[in-house]
Amino acid sequence: MQNRSDPIFLNFADASATVLIVDNTPENLVALGETLSPTYQILLAGSGLQALELATAIPDIILLNIMMPDMDGYEIVNRLRENSQTANIPFIILTATDIYDDKQYGFGLGAVDYITKPIRQPIVLARVKNQLELKFSRDWLINQNSLLETEIDRRLAENQLIQQVSINALARLAEIRDPETGNHILRTQTYVNALAKKLQNHPRFESLLTPYYIQQLTQSTPLHDIGKVGIPDHILQKPGKLSAEEWKIMKTHARLGFDAIDQAERDCAKPVTFLTIAKQITLSHHEKWDGSGYPEGLSGEAIPIPARLMALADAFDALISRRVYKPALPFTEAHDYIVSQRGRHFDPDIVDAFTAIFPEFLAIAGRHTENSHSI
Known part of the structure; x- marks a missing residue:
C-alpha cells in the first residue's frame, strides 16, 4: 500500500x-x-x-x-x-x-x-x-x-463569510444593548460605501479609496459602536437627556471600542486591514472637522478618512431616526443640517459628495426603513 x-x-x-x-x-x-x-x-x-x-x-x-x-x-x-x-x-x-x-x-x-x-x-x-x-x-x-484555484477561491469565500458573520454578530451585540438602533448598522454601512465610491476618483481620496480598500472599509463599519457594550444600561437606554456626568461616560464608548479591537488586532499573527480601519472608525467617528469633537479633539486631515466618512453617515442616520428622546427629522431637514455643518462638523468634500448622491441616501433609507419619514 x-x-x-x-x-x-x-x-x-x-x-x-x-x-x-x-x-x-x-x-x-x-x-x-x-x-x-x-x-x-x-x-x-x-x-x-x-x-x-x-x-x-x-x-x-x-x-x-x-x-x-x-x-x-x-x-x-x-x-x-x-x-x-x-x-x-x-x-x-x-x-x-x-x-x-x-x-x-x-x-x-x-x-x-x-x-x-x-x-x-x-x-x-x-x-x-x-x-x-x-x-x-x-x-x-x-x-x-484550476482545481487548486477553485479550492482557494472557495476557502477565501468561506473565510470572508465567517469574518463577515463574526463582525455582524459583534455589531448586533452592541445593538441589543441599544435596541432602538434597529437597521442603523446596515444603513450606515451602505451610506459609507456610497460615499467612498463617489469619492474614489477625487484627488484628495483616490490614493486611499481603492476598490479593495472600499470593500474592507465597508466591512469594518458595523463595528463603529461596539464600545457601547461597556456603557451601563441606565445611561445607554435612558429615555431623556443625559446629565453632564452621564454624557462623559457615554463618550467613553469610542475609546472602549478602540481598545477592544486593538487587543484583537494585537492577538493576530499579522496586521489585518479591516481591523485597522475598524479601529480608526471606532475611535474617531465622533471627531469634528473643526476640532470640537471627541475623544481626542482631532481636526481636519488629522481625522482618519474612514472616520470622516462614518461621521457623516452616522449623523445623518441619527437625524432621520426616531428615538425615545426625539422624533425623526424629515429627510430634507436632515440634508440641510448636514450641509450647514460643511467645514464645521464634516469634511467639506465629503459633504459635497453627500449632496451629489443624496437621492442614493434616500433610496438606502427607504430600503432599510424602520420609521416613516416625510420628505
Missing part, C-alpha cells in the same frame, strides 16, 4: 490519444497511419480545408505537411490559431527540406517539433510519443492548478 508521503509518478504514455495527420500525398498518409494506428486513434486529412474541418474534433496532436498546393501548412496553423478551440493544439511539422529558416519560421508559429521526410517509423513513433507525454503532463498541471 502506498504511503501518502511517497512521491507520485504519472505515466502518460498509455493515455488514449488522437493524432490528426495532414498530407496531400496519399502514400504519406497511408505510411504514417499504419505507423501510428496500433497505438493511437488516427484522423487523416488530404487537404487544408479537410484538416481544418477535422481539427474541430480537437485531436491531441497534428502531424502537418508544410508543402501542400491548396493551402500550405503555415496557413493551416494560422487558421487554427484564429479559433479558440483549436488554437492550442500542438503540431509537428512534416517537411522534405531541412532548411534552417523554414524551421525557425515554423517554431515561431508554435511548432513543437520537426520530422524530415523520408519518414522513418522509429523516429515518428518516438517524437509523437514524447510530444504527447509533454502535452498530457501540461494538461494535467493546468487541470490541477
